[in-house]
Amino acid sequence: MEKYDKVAILCYLKKDNQLLFLLNKDNLVFNQNKTNKYTYFEGLRNENEFKPQNTAIRIFYENTFNSFYSLTEIEQYFNEITPFYNQKYHLYLYCININIQNEKIKLYNKIKSYIKCTFELKNGIVKDTLIFGKIPNNIPELNFEEDLKWYSISDILDRKNTDIFKREFFSCLIMLLRDTDFVFDQTIV
Numbered sequence: 745m746e747k748y749d750k751v752a753i754l755c756y757l758k759k760d761n762q763l764l765f766l767l768n769k770d771n772l773v774f775n776q777n778k779t780n781k782y783t784y785f786e787g788l789r790n791e792n793e794f795k796p797q798n799t800a801i802r803i804f805y806e807n808t809f810n811s812f813y814s815l816t817e818i819e820q821y822f823n824e825i826t827p828f829y830n831q832k833y834h835l836y837l838y839c840i841n842i843n844i845q846n847e848k849i850k851l852y853n854k855i856k857s858y859i860k861c862t863f864e865l866k867n868g869i870v871k872d873t874l875i876f877g878k879i880p881n882n883i884p885e886l887n888f889e890e891d892l893k894w895y896s897i898s899d900i901l902d903r904k905n906t907d908i909f910k911r912e913f914f915s916c917l918i919m920l921l922r923d924t925d926f927v928f929d930q931t932i933v
Contacts, residue, residue, distance in 0.1 A: 749834040751799040751827075752786040752916065753807075755842045756928055762896050763928060765917075766844060768807065769891040770910055771860070782895065783910035784837070796836035797822050804838075809855045812848055828926055830916050837916055839928065852892050860889075897921075 755766035767782040787803035789796075801822050805815055813821075827836040899905055900917065920926055 745796070746829050746831070746836075747834055748789060748796050748799075748829075748836050750786060750788045751796050751803050751836050751838065752784045752913075753800055753804050753838045753840060754784040754917070754920075755840050755844070757841065757843055757894070758928065762898075764894045764896055765900065766842065766849075766892065767895050767909070767913075769889070771891065779910050781910040781913075782893075782908055783913040784916075786835075786913075796827060797825075800827070800836065800838045809852060811852045811855060812842075812844060828916075828920055828923065830919060833912060833916065835912075835916065837920065839920070839926075841928065849892055853890060856891050857889055 757764045757766070765784075768785055769780065770783050771778050771780045785804055785807040787799070787807065789799045790802070793799045793802070801815075801818050804818055804822075821840070822838065825838050825840065827838045829836055900909060900914070906914065
């Protein structure tokens with residue numbers, strides 16, 4: 745096993761002869777290094793994590809706000825995935841063939857929008873600006889942003905769109921596409 749500092753999860757789907765990627769906007773207040781650009785789900789390895797698979801399970805669970813699958817389902821699926829290692833970034837990239845229902849994407853965007861409006865970063869400390877509890881079903885004053893959405897490979901590779909994607913993600917995707925041993929065909933979750 746190679747040395748790793750972080751793990752990323754790239755969700756993809758083959759649909760109507762297109763390769764689509766489910767990308768997340770890097771803009772949560774908890775992340776002091778946020779870029780406000782689209783990228784895969786990613787996170788750093790904790791000190792007590794020695795296997796990239798364990799890090800990937802935690803990262804996916806945390807970054808999706810447990811809105812896609814249960815922890816047990818995530819653990820089972822990650823047992824079957826062989827990650828791609830990017831030496832430049834010391835990163836294990838897990839590619840998941842996933843078919844997320846639109847309702848789950850809307851729920852994710854609703855949760856993330858709510859979190860973004862209820863927390864703010866002041867002097868490096870995250871402060872709760874409202875009472876955090878259950879997410880209301882209808883918040884009329886809240887703008888629900890499309891922080892999680894599907895992009896086609898042609899959208900990502902289109903030169904006029906390159907500034908909306910995080911550079912590290914773009915670089916890893918290009919390396920992955922050039923890797924002749926990797927095929928986007930693992931089982932759909």
